[in-house]
Amino acid sequence: DAEITQSPRHKITETGRQVTLACHQTWNHNNMFWYRQDLGHGLRLIHYSYGVQDTNKGEVSDGYSVSRSNTEDLPLTLESAASSQTSVYFCASSESAGGAGPGNEQFFGPGTRLTVL
Amino acid sequence: SQELEQSPQSLIVQEGKNLTINCTSSKTLYGLYWYKQKYGEGLIFLMMLQKGGEEKSHEKITAKLDEKKQQSSLHITASQPSHAGIYLCGADIEPSSASKIIFGSGTRLSIRP
Numbered sequence: 419d420a421e422i423t424q425s426p427r428h429k430i431t432e433t434g435r436q437v438t439l440a441c442h443q444t445w446n447h448n449n450m451f452w453y454r455q456d457l458g459h460g461l462r463l464i465h466y467s468y469g470v471q472d473t474n475k476g477e478v479s480d481g482y483s484v485s486r487s488n489t490e491d492l493p494l495t496l497e498s499a500a501s502s503q504t505s506v507y508f509c510a511s512s513e514s515a516g517g518a519g520p521g522n523e524q525f526f527g528p529g530t531r532l533t534v535l
Numbered sequence: 536s537q538e539l540e541q542s543p544q545s546l547i548v549q550e551g552k553n554l555t556i557n558c559t560s561s562k563t564l565y566g567l568y569w570y571k572q573k574y575g576e577g578l579i580f581l582m583m584l585q586k587g588g589e590e591k592s593h594e595k596i597t598a599k600l601d602e603k604k605q606q607s608s609l610h611i612t613a614s615q616p617s618h619a620g621i622y623l624c625g626a627d628i629e630p631s632s633a634s635k636i637i638f639g640s641g642t643r644l645s646i647r648p
Contacts, residue, residue, distance in 0.1 A: 460640035508577060522627060523568055524636060526577040
């Protein structure tokens, strides 16, 4: 069955370190997204990609970067981890080639809980 | 997102009772999605609504879209412990923007035995 996986599931790191969170999907979806989920803020979009070599900034992109070298993977990198980046991170993917409607629903990975000390 | 408001923020209901969760957008809705999240897990897609007046069901969960009010309601009939979790609505508010969805802050549902 097609799926979307994230690794690691839990990560503890120190302030200033570079951290990379992996996201891998076997849906063959064009679109991939990274969100962070925090109490009181819900899900906020960090970065997204509509295809290989395409990346775009979301509403909370400062301090994060992504690269899309193939269809299946969209790794999220924290260049220099800060305590404010302690959060639960979710990766998602969708099929839609454009516009709202069927195929635009996103499928989510299980999440990565990141703690920055 | 403040563009998408959910109510109530939390809800405790007796097992077997019915309940309703609302999701209201401050902008035109081009698609409305309902998700369920259990603690420590990812979001599970429940259903999508697109047309005004549309109603869909998933097991004992029914969602409706009121296009005029820019609102969707999610109704659970005869609630069970398995319904407990966080329900999030998501919305397409930009018709030409492929795939971007904004999310509400969620409704935490607890079922009392």
